[in-house]
Amino acid sequence: MNIDQVIDSIYPLPEASKRTLKESIVEVRLPKGYMLLRADKIETDIYFIKKGIARAYANSEDNEVTFWFGREGDAIISMKSYVGSQKGYENIELLEDCELYRLDNTSLQQFFSEDLHMANWGRKFAEQELLKTEERLISRQFRTATERYRELLQDNPDLVKRVPLGHIASYLGITQVSLSRIRADFR
Numbered sequence: 001m002n003i004d005q006v007i008d009s010i011y012p013l014p015e016a017s018k019r020t021l022k023e024s025i026v027e028v029r030l031p032k033g034y035m036l037l038r039a040d041k042i043e044t045d046i047y048f049i050k051k052g053i054a055r056a057y058a059n060s061e062d063n064e065v066t067f068w069f070g071r072e073g074d075a076i077i078s079m080k081s082y083v084g085s086q087k088g089y090e091n092i093e094l095l096e097d098c099e100l101y102r103l104d105n106t107s108l109q110q111f112f113s114e115d116l117h118m119a120n121w122g123r124k125f126a127e128q129e130l131l132k133t134e135e136r137l138i139s140r141q142f143r144t145a146t147e148r149y150r151e152l153l154q155d156n157p158d159l160v161k162r163v164p165l166g167h168i169a170s171y172l173g174i175t176q177v178s179l180s181r182i183r184a185d186f187r
Helices: 003-010 015-023 079-084 105-114 116-142 145-155 165-172 176-186
Strands: 025-030 035-037 045-051 054-059 064-070 091-094 098-104
Touching: 003 015, 003 045, 003 116, 015 025, 015 105, 015 116, 045 105, 054 165, 064 165, 079 116, 098 105, 105 116, 116 145, 145 165, 145 176, 165 176
Parallel strands: none
Antiparallel strands: 025 098, 035 091, 045 098, 054 064, 054 091
16 A cells, blocks of 8 residues: 555645655565564654554463554554553564554654644544544454454455464454364354
C-alpha cells in the first residue's frame, strides 16, 4: 500500500498539507522478528505498514498475550505515547520482513498546531484507532472463540496463512488445542 493510499484512508488532505506530511515520512525496511515498539518506553515514532505483518502483545505472568495484528495499511502506534507522552504497555514484533513508513510524533504534533487540516487528519486517525480497539474489545467480551475465529477469517482470510497458530490462539484467548478443534470444524 503506498503512502498516499494510507494518508487518504484516514482523512483526505489538501495537496499542500499532504506534501508537508509526506516530506516527514521515511521508508524503512526491518527484518522478521524485529521488536519495533517496547513496553515501558515512550515511543516517539508512528509507523504505517507498507508491506508485512506485525503483532502487538503484552507479557502476563507466564506467557505473551497477543491482542492485535497489523497488516498492509495499518498503523503501528503506542496510543499512550501518542496521546499522553507516556510509557506504552505493548510490545510490537514484526512477524514478516516489513516495509514501513515512519513518522516522528514530535513533527506530527507540530503540524497539528500549525495546520487545521493536519489537526483534523490526526483527530480522524485517533478516532479510527479508537473504533478498532473498541471492536476488538467487544469481540473478545461478547463472542465465543468460534465466532471470533470466523470473524478473523472473514476480515483477514490471509492472516491464518501468514501468522503462527500460537499467536492466533493467543489473540482468540484460547489454547492451540482449542484452536485446532475449531479449525477442524471449519474444514
